[in-house]
Amino acid sequence: xxxAENGLKGDPxxxxxxxxxxxxxxxxxxxxxxxxxxxxxxxxxxFKHTIDIFVDRYRDMDISxxxxxxxxxxxxxxxxxxxxxxxxxxxxxxxxxxxxxISEAYELEYGTDCLEMHVGAVPPGERVIVIDxxxxxxxxxxxxxxxxxxxxxxxxxxxxxIGLPEVKGQRRLNGKPLYILVEPxxxxxxx
Amino acid sequence: xxxxxxxxxxxxxxxxxSTTTASPDSAVFxxxxxxxxxxxxxxxxxxxxxxxxxxxxxxxxxxANQPKMASQDEQDPRISKISSAIxxxxxxxxxxxxxxxxxxxxxxxxxFRDTIDLFVERYRGKDISVxxxxxxxxxxxxxxxxxxxxxxxxxxxxxxxxxxxxISEEYSLEYGTDIMEMHVGAVQAGERAxIIDxxxxxxxxxxxxxxxxxxxxxxxxxxxxxIELPELKxxxxLGDKPLFVLVSST
Numbered sequence: 001x002x003x004a005e006n007g008l009k010g011d012p013x014x015x016x017x018x019x020x021x022x023x024x025x026x027x028x029x030x031x032x033x034x035x036x037x038x039x040x041x042x043x044x045x046x047f048k049h050t051i052d053i054f055v056d057r058y059r060d061m062d063i064s065x066x067x068x069x070x071x072x073x074x075x076x077x078x079x080x081x082x083x084x085x086x087x088x089x090x091x092x093x094x095x096x097x098x099x100x101x102i103s104e105a106y107e108l109e110y111g112t113d114c115l116e117m118h119v120g121a122v123p124p125g126e127r128v129i130v131i132d133x134x135x136x137x138x139x140x141x142x143x144x145x146x147x148x149x150x151x152x153x154x155x156x157x158x159x160x161x162i163g164l165p166e167v168k169g170q171r172r173l174n175g176k177p178l179y180i181l182v183e184p185x186x187x188x189x190x191x
Numbered sequence: 192x193x194x195x196x197x198x199x200x201x202x203x204x205x206x207x208x209s210t211t212t213a214s215p216d217s218a219v220f221x222x223x224x225x226x227x228x229x230x231x232x233x234x235x236x237x238x239x240x241x242x243x244x245x246x247x248x249x250x251x252x253x254x255a256n257q258p259k260m261a262s263q264d265e266q267d268p269r270i271s272k273i274s275s276a277i278x279x280x281x282x283x284x285x286x287x288x289x290x291x292x293x294x295x296x297x298x299x300x301x302x303f304r305d306t307i308d309l310f311v312e313r314y315r316g317k318d319i320s321v322x323x324x325x326x327x328x329x330x331x332x333x334x335x336x337x338x339x340x341x342x343x344x345x346x347x348x349x350x351x352x353x354x355x356x357x358i359s360e361e362y363s364l365e366y367g368t369d370i371m372e373m374h375v376g377a378v379q380a381g382e383r384a385x386i387i388d389x390x391x392x393x394x395x396x397x398x399x400x401x402x403x404x405x406x407x408x409x410x411x412x413x414x415x416x417x418i419e420l421p422e423l424k425x426x427x428x429l430g431d432k433p434l435f436v437l438v439s440s441t
């Protein structure tokens with residue numbers, strides 16, 4: 001569900017966040033309008049608004065873990081975790097985490113990929129928010145949910161800055177609520 | 192495991208401290224195995240360290256100002272908890288390497304908070320407008336620091352990850368080379384920047400980041416890492432660029 005429909009309708013911060021996101025056409029390939037959050041990170045006020053909105057939402061929800069998906073989830077997750085007193089758990093591509101891991105495979109457009117988490121990072125019963133910069137098909141987030149549920153954690157919600165049209169209208173992913181700040185920006189008169 | 196001499200005569204900061212009148216009971220030099228291990232102290236470092244560098248000068252400080260050194264000789268009490276929150280994984284990614292795993296630090300909410308606070312306390316109010324973080328673990332520490340000091344965060348990435356126009360810098364690995372990229376236009380000439388990564392080993396990656404920023408006219412004020420592996424001499428490789436670390440490890 002989008003923040004604007006969920007208590008933040010008309011909140012000027014959402015417009016500032018949206019305006020700070022840059023669209024890069026045809027990356028990584030033709031036809032994809034890539035939503036580039038690096039420009040959001042250059043806008044200190046808008047970046048702070050982004051974190052503040054998530055912190056305000058999760059502060060009183062008894063969340064003990066923020067799980068961030070590599071690599072752009074790492075740019076948002078730790079600040080939220082620090083502000084709400086939660087642990088930060090990185091969910092990584094294969095062979096990056098040095099200790100014992102559990103892995104979850106997921107589908108790509110062509111082929112499969114894998115997400116890993118350290119064994120013991122999240123004890124059973126802990127309440128978790130999964131964070132990434134953007135949700136498209138939901139494949140990566142679904143893998144993250146499965147990983148966390150396999151260790152007995154409770155995924156309370158998935159949080160993303162941007163939600164692509166594929167998820168619009170879907171309030172849930174794998175049965176988990178989805179909380180999204182903004183829709184993708186479009187370039188006027190492009191393509 | 193090889194034990195490093197913590198006080199090297201090559202390093203003027205260490206030499207100065209070894210002549211202080213600090214007693215063996217001071218917080219700086221904990222007794223190991225109940226005894227004082229003769230001067231100059233030799234430590235089994237095992238993730239123990241203190242911050243030693245003098246306070247950072249801001250853009251407005253003149254070179255002639257001598258920063259107060261009083262706090263320099265005492266270990267900040269937060270450091271030992273940070274150090275003990277870091278997990279060492281032997282033989283990763285290959286035999287012989289003792290990998291310093293910061294993910295356990297991120298699970299310790301107080302120690303992670305303290306880590307960020309130590310950097311923020313050092314860099315706040317020093318006219319730093321850019322925090323550049325090196326993929327991927329630099330992305331974990333950099334943004335919270337940037338937010339707290341009012342700076343932008345700039346990710347320094349592996350090739351083909353950044354979507355816009357980039358500038359690239361090639362750097363050496365043990366075998367072969369790698370490339371680091373930064374978005375064109377992310378930073379402006381004249382800005383003052385920090386570079387953050389979780390760890391400095393040989394310093395190759397940090398050097399590449401320094402070069403990328405300097406090529407576009409940015410002044411790199413300091414490199415900051417949670418952990419230093421001093422045997423790999425990364426500090427020397429950075430040349431005249433200061434390095435600030437919280438924990439040193441052999």
